Amino acid sequence: MIKTNCLLILLIFLSVINNNIVVSAEKISPVVEERSQLEQKEQTFLIAFAQDTMANDWRVAQVRELENELKKHDFIKFIYTNGKGKTSKSIMDIEDLISMKVDILIASPRDAVAMTPVISKAYEAGIPVILLSRKVEGEKAFTTFIHPDNKKIARKAAKYMAQRLNGKGKILILKGVPTSTTAIHRTDAFLEEIKKHKEIKVVAIKTANYLRSDAIRSIEETIGEGIKFDAIYAQSDSMASGARLALQKAGIDPTQLLIVGIDYISETREAIRQGEQDASFTYPTCGKEGANAALSILNGKSVPREIVVESQMITIDNIEAVNPIF
Numbered sequence: 001m002i003k004t005n006c007l008l009i010l011l012i013f014l015s016v017i018n019n020n021i022v023v024s025a026e027k028i029s030p031v032v033e034e035r036s037q038l039e040q041k042e043q044t045f046l047i048a049f050a051q052d053t054m055a056n057d058w059r060v061a062q063v064r065e066l067e068n069e070l071k072k073h074d075f076i077k078f079i080y081t082n083g084k085g086k087t088s089k090s091i092m093d094i095e096d097l098i099s100m101k102v103d104i105l106i107a108s109p110r111d112a113v114a115m116t117p118v119i120s121k122a123y124e125a126g127i128p129v130i131l132l133s134r135k136v137e138g139e140k141a142f143t144t145f146i147h148p149d150n151k152k153i154a155r156k157a158a159k160y161m162a163q164r165l166n167g168k169g170k171i172l173i174l175k176g177v178p179t180s181t182t183a184i185h186r187t188d189a190f191l192e193e194i195k196k197h198k199e200i201k202v203v204a205i206k207t208a209n210y211l212r213s214d215a216i217r218s219i220e221e222t223i224g225e226g227i228k229f230d231a232i233y234a235q236s237d238s239m240a241s242g243a244r245l246a247l248q249k250a251g252i253d254p255t256q257l258l259i260v261g262i263d264y265i266s267e268t269r270e271a272i273r274q275g276e277q278d279a280s281f282t283y284p285t286c287g288k289e290g291a292n293a294a295l296s297i298l299n300g301k302s303v304p305r306e307i308v309v310e311s312q313m314i315t316i317d318n319i320e321a322v323n324p325i326f
Contacts, residue, residue, distance in 0.1 A: 043075060044075055044076070044077055045075060045076050045077070045103040045104070045298055046076075046077050046079070046100070046102045046103050046104075047070060047076055047077070047078050047079075047102065047103060047104045047106065047294055048078075048079050048080065048081070048097045048100070048102040048104070048105055048106065049063060049066055049078070049079070049080040049081070049106040049107070050080070050081050050083065050090055050093045050094045050097060050105065050106070050107045050108075051063055051080050051081060051082055051083060051108065052083045052085065052090060052108055052109075052110045052134075052177075053082065053083055053084055053085040053110075054082045054084075055084070055085060055211065056210055056211060056238060057238060057265070057326075058210070058236065058238065058263055058265070058283075058285065058326075059108075061285050061287075061325070061326040062108070062132065062133075062285035062286070062287055063080050063287075064287075065285050065287025065288060066078065066080075066106065066285075066287040066290055066291055067080075067287075068287075069287060069288050069290075069291035069292075070291050070294070073295075076294075081093035081096075081097070083110065085110070085209070086110075087110050087111040087114050087115060087179070090107075090109070090110055090111075090115060091114070091115060091118045094107065094115075094118045094119065094121075094122060095118060095121075097122070098118075098121060098122050098125055098127065101127075102127060103127075103128075103298065104127065104128050104129075104130060104294050104297060104298065105119075105122050105127050105128070105129050105130070106129075106130045106131075106132060106290055106294070107119060107129065107130075107131055107132070108131065108132045108133050108134045109131070109134050109135070109136050109180070109181075110134075110177055110179060110180055111179035111180070112134070112135060112136050112137055112179060112180065112181045112184070113137055113179065114179070115136055116136040116137045116138065116141055119131075119136050119141050119142065120136075120138075120140070120141040123140075123141050123142060123143070128143040128294075128297045129141065129142040129143050130142070130143060130144055130146065130290050130293055130294060130297075131144070131145045131146070131147075132146055132147070132285070132286045132287070132290050133146070133147045133148070133182060133283075133285075133286055134147070134180050134181050134182055135147070135181045139305070143293075143297065143303065143305075144293050144303045144304060144305060144306070144307060145305065145306050145307070146286045146289045146290055146293060146306075146307040146309065147286060147306075147307075147308065147309065148282075148283055148284060148286075148308065148309045148310070148311040149308055149311065150181070150182050150185035150186050150189070151185045151186075151188075151189035152189075152311070153186065153262060153281045153283070153311050154185065154186045154187070154188075154189035154190040154193070155189050155190070155192075155193045156281065156313055157190060157233060157260050157262070157279075157281065158189075158190045158191075158193035158194040158233075159193060160260065160279055160313065161194070161200075161231055161233060161258060161260055162193075162194060162196075162197045162200055164231075164258050164278065165200060165230065165231060165258060167197050167199055167200065168197075168199040168200060169199075169200055169201075169230040169231055169258075170200075170201050170202075170203045170228060170229045170230050170231070171194065171200065171201070171202050171203065171229060171230070171231045171232070171233055172202075172203060172204050172206065172222060172227070172229040172231070172232050172233070173187065173190070173202055173204070173205040173206070173232075173233045173235070174206055174208045174215050174218055174219075174232060174233070174234040174235060174239040174240075174243060175187055175205055175206065175207045175208065175235055176207075176208070176209060176210040176235040176236055176239070177209050177210060178207050182235070183210075183235060186235045186262070187205070187235070190233060203227050203228070203229055204222055204225075204227050204229070206218035206219075206221065206222060208234075208239045208242065210235070210236040210238055210239060211238060211239070211242070212238050212239065212241050212242035212245070213242065214239070214242070215234065215238070215239035215240070215241070215242025215243050215246070216242045216243075216245055216246040216249075217246075218239075218242075218243075218246075219242070219243050219246035219247060219250075220246055220249075220250070223246075223250050223252075229257070230257060230258060231257060231258035231259070231260070232257060232258070232259045232260070233260055234259065234260065234261040234262070235261075235262055236261060236262055236263050236283075237261040237262065237263040237264065237265050237267070237268040237277075237280055238263070238265075239261070240259055240260075240261035240268065240271070240277055240280075241267055241268075241271070243259065244259070244271065244276055244277070254271075254276040254277070255274075255275045255276055258278050259276070259277045259278055260277070260278055260279045260280070261277060261279075261280045261281075262280060262281045262283050263280065263281075263282070263283045263325060264280040264281065264282045264283065264314050264322070264324050264325055265324050265325060265326060266324045266326065268280045268314075268324065269314075269319055269324050272314065272315070272316055272319050273316070273319065275316075278315065278316075279313060279314060279315045280313075280314045281311050281312065281313050281314065282311050282312045282314060282322065282325055283311060283325065284309050284311075284325055285325065285326075286309050289307060289309055293307070
């Protein structure tokens with residue numbers, strides 16, 4: 001019995017050392033004691049966020065949440081770059097940040113494949129790397145990956161839409177940035193779940209890059225092609241918003257379609273209240289969790305390789321009980 005207990009303790013210890021642990025963000029408490037220890041070092045730390053774009057309100061909110069959390073600490077200087085929605089610029093931004101020898105690099109990679117080498121370069125140079133919401137290839141290019149579970153959200157969205165359509169209908173998918181892990185997971189998991197319903201067809205998948213303007217063009221294009229659909233699965237609420245605008249412009253009442261999005265922003269709450277959108281899923285920016293992870297790293301503490309932030313489905317039934325993420 002004693003040998004068994006010792007072996008169990010050893011296995012737990014080794015798993016912690018390997019740091020390949022997936023935990024819920026709810027179990028990561030604020031690091032107040034770490035803050036005080038860092039303050040005593042009388043040193044300024046540079047934390048940099050290589051953001052994909054500032055043309056998307058969710059991305060802006062992500063930067064602001066990080067900024068607001070980190071500015072509470074006088075010993076931290078926070079900067080961010082704007083990739084302007086171009087992978088090539090994001091790569092150059094990270095190269096510059098490596099040259100600056102930042103203390104921590106935070107990133108949300110637009111392209112999981114193309115950006116793996118430069119993020120690996122930062123990590124191999126001894127710079128801790130925090131990935132927020134989007135991942136790169138492999139498991140050796142980052143310190144921690146903080147995110148809601150996109151596959152789980154997509155499966156729930158598919159089940160909900162199948163139920164609301166009574167097992168029969170035509171769905172249009174508005175896809176996010178196609179090279180990002182968020183869009184890949186939100187598409188693949190949705191298709192895997194929805195194919196269980198033989199009388200539900202995905203009639204088109206249109207790339208709209210998580211942007212209202214692109215969603216408007218995608219809806220106009222779909223209508224112009226004569227493609228009929230009963231429902232829209234928008235992989236972000238910004239795209240759902242653009243879709244509603246395009247539908248109204250085309251003389252189509254959004255209340256007559258089933259529309260499901262992801263993020264749950266303020267305008268989505270109003271759209272659900274008005275019956276112009278049926279559901280959404282909260283998608284926190286993970287800024288607070290990223291800031292807490294950064295403080296732990298600066299204090300020499302280990303952090304889990306993966307931290308999952310909870311998401312919640314929002315419908316008219318619980319809309320007044322849950323606040324939008326911004």
